[in-house]
Amino acid sequence: MRLKDKVALITGAASGMGRIAAKLFAAEGAKVAIADVTEPAGEGTAKEIRSAGGEAAFIRTDVSKAADVEAMVRFAQDKFGGLHILYNNAGIFHPEDAGTVETAVEIWDRVIDINLKGVWLGCKFGIPALLRSGGGVIINVASFVALVGAATPQIAYTASKGGVLAMTREIAVEYARQGIRANALCPGPVETPMLAELLKDPSRRARRLVHIPIGRFGRAEEIARAALWLASDESSLMTGAALVVDGGITAAYVTPE
Numbered sequence: 001m002r003l004k005d006k007v008a009l010i011t012g013a014a015s016g017m018g019r020i021a022a023k024l025f026a027a028e029g030a031k032v033a034i035a036d037v038t039e040p041a042g043e044g045t046a047k048e049i050r051s052a053g054g055e056a057a058f059i060r061t062d063v064s065k066a067a068d069v070e071a072m073v074r075f076a077q078d079k080f081g082g083l084h085i086l087y088n089n090a091g092i093f094h095p096e097d098a099g100t101v102e103t104a105v106e107i108w109d110r111v112i113d114i115n116l117k118g119v120w121l122g123c124k125f126g127i128p129a130l131l132r133s134g135g136g137v138i139i140n141v142a143s144f145v146a147l148v149g150a151a152t153p154q155i156a157y158t159a160s161k162g163g164v165l166a167m168t169r170e171i172a173v174e175y176a177r178q179g180i181r182a183n184a185l186c187p188g189p190v191e192t193p194m195l196a197e198l199l200k201d202p203s204r205r206a207r208r209l210v211h212i213p214i215g216r217f218g219r220a221e222e223i224a225r226a227a228l229w230l231a232s233d234e235s236s237l238m239t240g241a242a243l244v245v246d247g248g249i250t251a252a253y254v255t256p257e
C-alpha cells in the first residue's frame with residue numbers, strides 16, 4: 001500500500017482521470033475526498049470506492065468559487081482528520097475556445113476561472129491544511145499544451161495550463177523547506193469524456209494521432225499511475241517539476257511513419 005493512512009483530496013474526480021485516480025489512490029490505502037461540480041457522478045465515484053472496501057466521501061464543489069474550495073478543504077480535514085495529498089485535477093475544455101482572435105472574452109474568463117484560478121484556490125486553501133498535517137504533496141494538472149503550441153488552437157485552455165505549470169514551480173520553491181512538494185502533471189491527449197466529442201470525428205482524431213510517436217491516445221489509468229507516483233514517497237526528491245506523460249509528443253519533430 002503506497003498511500004496507507006494518507007488523506008487525498010482530488011478535484012474533478014467524478015469523471016475521467018480524476019475518477020480513475022481516486023479509485024487507485026483508495027486501493028493504495030488513501031482516504032479520498034472527492035470534489036466535483038457534477039453531483040451524481042461525484043457521489044458515484046465515492047460509492048464505487050466504498051463498495052470496494054475503501055474510504056471516500058464526496059463534496060459538491062465549483063473550483064472557481066473561493067467559498068466552495070475553502071469548504072472542500074475543511075470537509076476533507078473534518079471527515080478524515082488531515083490532508084496529505086492535494087490533487088488539483090478539475091478542468092474544462094470549452095468547444096468555443098479557439099484561436100486568439102476568434103475566442104470570446106466570456107469563454108476566456110470561464111476557462112481561466114476553472115483551469116487556472118481553480119488550481120490556485122485549491123493551493124491557497126489547501127496549503128495551510130497540508131502544513132497542519134506536517135507537510136504533503138500537491139499535484140497540479142497542466143497539459144502537454146503548456147509545453148508546445150498547436151495549429152488547432154484553444155488559446156484560453158493553453159494559457160491556463162501554462163499558468164498552472166509556472167505557478168506550480170513557484171509554489172514548489174515557496175514551500176520546499178516546509179515539507180510540501182508540488183509538481184505539475186502534463187498528460188498528452190487521453191481518451192476521457194473531455195476529449196470524447198472531439199475524437200469522435202475521424203479527421204480530427206487522425207490530425208492529432210499523427211503527432212503521437214507512440215501511435216495511440218493515452219488511457220486514464222496511465223496518467224493515474226503517474227499521479228500515484230507523484231503522490232507517494234517514491235518521488236520524494238521531485239518538486240517543482242513537470243512530469244510529462246504524453247506518448248512522446250513533446251519529444252518529436254517528425255513522428256514514425
Ligand SMILES: NC(=O)c1ccc[n+]([C@@H]2O[C@H](COP(=O)([O-])OP(=O)(O)OC[C@H]3O[C@@H](n4cnc5c(N)ncnc54)[C@H](O)[C@@H]3O)[C@@H](O)[C@H]2O)c1
Pocket residue numbers: 011012013014015016017018035036037038061062063064089090091092093114141142143144186187188189190191192193194195
Ligand atoms: N483528456 C485529455 O486529453 C487531457 C490532456 C491533458 C490534460 N488534461 C487535463 O486533465 C484534467 C482531467 O481531465 P479529464 O480528461 O479527466 O476530463 P473529464 O471531463 O473527464 O473530467 C473533468 C472533471 O472536472 C469536473 N469539473 C469541471 N469543471 C469543474 C468545476 N468548476 N469545479 C469542479 N469540478 C469541475 C468535471 O465535472 C469532470 O468530472 C483536466 O484538468 C484536463 O484539462 C486532459
